[in-house]
Amino acid sequence: QVQLVESGGGSVQAGGSLRLSCVVSGRTVSGYTMGWFRQPPKKEREFVASMIWNGSTGYADSVKGRFTASRDNAKNTVYLQMNNLKPEDTAVYYCAGRVSYLHSARPNAYDYWGQGTQVTVSS
Secondary structure: OOEEEEEOOEEEEOOOOEEEEEEEEOOOHHHOEEEEEEEOOOOOOEEEEEEOOOOOEEEOOOOOOOEEEEEEOOOOEEEEEEOOOOHHHOEEEEEEEEOOOOOOOOHHHOOEEOOOEEEEEEO
16 A cells, blocks of 8 residues: 655745755555645645656656755655745645656646645745
């Protein structure tokens, strides 16, 4: 059974940083497309970042240059480093896994989801 468990959320002021972690069990992250999504209050879930098997990453325009996705194969963990946070980054952040070698920004393309972690950025 595949499980994804996020951690690292919290409350920060604008301009601050957070690093989210997602520990994966039941499957190795290196052979799996991993994605990060977020759901702001009263809005639909939206794509943030993805990483495929060879380490290639993709980002939403709204976070490009501020967020960085990475992976530690030995720990079977993926990370989302978030810098220069803005109030509009406030959301519940989810990691997701996709049984595919390709990037996707569509939530329904992912097979497994974590429980989410809250990120709140104050101005």
